[in-house]
Amino acid sequence: MTGAGAEEGAPGGDGPPARLLLAGAAAQMAAAGIEAPARDARRLLAHALGIPADRLTLVLGEAVPPPVAARFRALVEERCRRRPLSHLVGAREFFGRVFTVSPVVLDPRPETECLIEAALAAPFTRLIDLGTGSGAIAVTLLAERPAATGVAVDLSPEALAVAAENARRHGVAGRLDLLRSDWWAAVQGQFDLVVANPPYVATDEMAALAPEVRLHEPRLALDGGVDGLVAYRTILAGIGPHLAPGGRVLVEIGPEQGAAVAALFRAAGLVDVVVLPDLDGRDRVVQGMRPCAAGSHGHERHP
Numbered sequence: 091m092t093g094a095g096a097e098e099g100a101p102g103g104d105g106p107p108a109r110l111l112l113a114g115a116a117a118q119m120a121a122a123g124i125e126a127p128a129r130d131a132r133r134l135l136a137h138a139l140g141i142p143a144d145r146l147t148l149v150l151g152e153a154v155p156p157p158v159a160a161r162f163r164a165l166v167e168e169r170c171r172r173r174p175l176s177h178l179v180g181a182r183e184f185f186g187r188v189f190t191v192s193p194v195v196l197d198p199r200p201e202t203e204c205l206i207e208a209a210l211a212a213p214f215t216r217l218i219d220l221g222t223g224s225g226a227i228a229v230t231l232l233a234e235r236p237a238a239t240g241v242a243v244d245l246s247p248e249a250l251a252v253a254a255e256n257a258r259r260h261g262v263a264g265r266l267d268l269l270r271s272d273w274w275a276a277v278q279g280q281f282d283l284v285v286a287n288p289p290y291v292a293t294d295e296m297a298a299l300a301p302e303v304r305l306h307e308p309r310l311a312l313d314g315g316v317d318g319l320v321a322y323r324t325i326l327a328g329i330g331p332h333l334a335p336g337g338r339v340l341v342e343i344g345p346e347q348g349a350a351v352a353a354l355f356r357a358a359g360l361v362d363v364v365v366l367p368d369l370d371g372r373d374r375v376v377q378g379m380r381p382c383a384a385g386s387h388g389h390e391r392h393p
Contacts (some may be wrong), residue, residue: 105159109150111135115166121171130175131166137179138162172301185230189256194248198226200285201368205342205375206230207367212338214238214283220273220325221245221288225253225266228350230264231285239265241281245272273321274328282334287342288321289315318344322351326358340375348373 112131119127129211136143136163139154154348165178175196176182182191183205184198209217209231215238219228222242232238242257244250250268255264265319272279291314296304314320322341333339339360343351348365355363360378 098117105156107150108135108139108146108152108154111154111159111162112150118166119170122172124169124172130169133175133179134165135162138165171201173186176303179290182224184226187227187230187233187260189226190259191224191317192252194246196287197224198224201374202227202342204279204366204368205285205287207235208375208377209283209285209288209338209340210234216279216281216339217283217285218243218277218281218332220284221321222253222268222288223249223287225256225268225288227285228253228266229256229260229262230267230315231283239267241267241269241279243244243269243271243273243277243279245270254301256340273324274332276334280332281333282337284325284329284333284337284339285341286321286325288314288325290318290321290342290347292318317350318347319350319354322354323325326354326360329358333380335380338377338379340377343373343376345372345374348376350362351376352378 102185110136112257115131115134116127119130126128132146134142136146137151138158139146140148168178169175176191176197177283178195180190180192181188182198183189184200185203189198205227214231214235217228217231217240219225219231219242220239222228222244225242228240228242232240242250242253246251247270254263255266257268259268269276275373290348293314293316296309296316322343325339325341329339339355341351352363352365355376355378358378359380361381363376365373366375366377
């Protein structure tokens with residue numbers, strides 16, 4: 091695409107061929123230890139060109155305008171410095187939708203889709219998402235259940251701004267109240283679904299996290315205290331007034347925390363406790379429920 095009418099971001103002109111740029115970037119990122127250099131190079135080039143990633147193949151034989159090539163090379167340099175890909179392109183896909191992300195929120199991750207699937211396995215009408223971050227969990231659940239309403243809570247006003255943008259983006263802003271609160275502190279009312287992906291990395295394990303996570307994602311959303319369980323204790327300690335009879339609680343956990351978090355659920359009076367695996371077979375979600383009536387008893391299950 092050349093000529094006076096060509097857009098700056100469109101391939102064409104006297105710049106380097108897109109295919110050559112892509113190959114060089116992939117090699118550079120591989121040398122820097124990036125896990126999926128070819129995939130990341132394609133995403134970044136598509137972003138620099140301003141085209142959908144699935145259209146990139148159509149322009150690989152064309153020249154890239156020098157300003158766009160320079161922008162792409164700068165993005166590659168940042169990725170080599172281990173800035174997360176999602177921060178560079180400003181978005182992350184989750185449960186079939188694209189969410190705005192930034193350094194002030196935890197990236198939505200594929201493992202968290204296990205929590206979504208478990209939540210959708212039974213009816214709910216009113217949910218609360220504690221520590222919502224980008225809002226990916228609350229927004230996804232409301233988008234999947236158009237009759238439901240909910241509240242999304244976070245201590246960070248910057249995170250709540252990102253969640254608000256995602257709620258608007260996916261058409262659920264009218265059904266989702268965003269609330270600044272330290273867990274339950276400012277929450278009122280009852281819910282039949284409580285969900286959370288709280289910080290669960292033990293403090294002394296933070297240093298072992300990948301640089302993309304350790305250096306670029308909010309510590310508040312990662313550090314779970316000395317044993318990684320502080321947030322779960324806080325959530326369960328305050329849940330009594332807010333969980334409706336028969337209501338469910340689902341939390342994401344670290345893969346070694348299933349037994350410990352299930353024990354906390356039982357100690358809080360929850361029943362039908364189950365530890366659910368992710369697609370790799372690792373413990374990933376703990377689910378429990380409040381008895382429907384006094385004297386109800388459940389059991390713990392671990393598939």
